[in-house]
Amino acid sequence: MKKIALFLFIAVTVSAFSQSINDYQYVIVPAKFDFQKENDQYRLNILTKLLLQKYGFKSYLTTEELPAEIADKRCSVLYAALEKDNSFFMTKVKVVLKDCKEKTVYETAFGSSREKEYVVAYNEALRAAFQSFDNLNYKYSGKEEKTEVPPVVPVTPKPEMPSSSVENTSGVFFFAQPTVNGFQVVDNEPKVIMRLFNTSQKNVFIGVKGTINGVVLLNNNQWFFEYYENGKLISEPLTLKF
Template sequence: MKKLLLCLLFLLPFAGFAQSINDYQYVIVPAKFDFLKVADKYRLNTTSKLLLEKYGFKSFLSTDTLPAEATQNRCAILYASLSEDNSFFATKIKLVLKDCTEKVVFETDFGSSREKDFHVAYNQALREAFKSFDRINYKYNGKQYMGKSETKTADPVAVTGVAEVKSVASASVPVAEPLQVASSVALYAQPITNGFQLINTEPKVVYKIYTTSVKDFFIATKGELHGVFFAKGNSWFFEYYQDNQLISESVAVKF
């Protein structure tokens, strides 16, 4: 029984998401960071994307079109954000990379700058923060995502033997039961590059959804939350993980 459970841990695609940053090759950088009011303010978003590419990642802004292989598994993607800790004398920011369950996979040290000009200060601090990548020697290992519908896992044969692997592979794995949440406000879809923004009557943007190669299936953001937005029957749902709990929001939207 212990061997069987161990084998299941190897086979489950969500096991060990945050084990290594080398398990990921895709990073999505938001078009606007939460602590700033304007998209790509001080060119921090574009610069973050370019610096991630410098260190070997395949990075995209949230408004970019993702390659098909990335859209097949949202949990093969890391999501970037910036965190600031400014003082009167210094501008300090760090980069945070989270997986699809909002778990931090990697964060840099704070980079800082004493420049008074914000454009110069934020960019100096950002480049200083990215120096944390120099010490980890990032290199994608191909383990997390193979570009198809499968996740590469450690070889369970070496642990349990071929016969036991076959018995586990044929067993059904239970699907997580989501916590259901209903949205009481009707939203309206406005086209944006590569998708839509869903707004309420204020008007305020509540969701941003981005097209994939699958009909009626979108990569979605709601503030800092990252998930998927899809049609099921005659209804729309936004699903995401929060504190390891799968949340499913029913959303009334008019396209």
């Protein structure tokens, strides 16, 4: 009987969250969470934005220009926060979505990781926390506000400048060599050009190239290294051999 009562309590709680969170379409992610020492430390802020988009939200960083329909409507959006509960051997975080009055609209369970490297640990823990969204069945219940779109004036495109050094070049291959937590990517010399760390998802890695942290993923049989630079998403093709 107690188990049935507990199940009903959880079901009602999830339903209440759903009824409330479905009223919101946009989520604003801060450039720096309370426990971070710098903007996007451990790439948590970018990853939070991307994972929210994965589950159907329209998410923006506070450093990005907001759409006109929400720019002056502070209470029509949710605000993301991360809370941590770390121990000596474990990194734990959970996601909290609040309204403009600081009322919690939804929060996930804590996701955890035992990895020692902070970048890997926080990324794994955050992805684990987002698994709570699988049971949320989020779907925006409101109507999208239509904004008047000004006529498009044709602009002569400027020639694209070549991207950074791991951009795919015809005939150039990079080799992924196994490591304890993933792979190291080397060129023909061989010189290590970046490192890949395993995640809970197949064909998705945390990519670290110098001071740049991002995601390496397989899309339509093509590998890409994706990261943000000055608020702009950069997607570089990679030709990898495992």
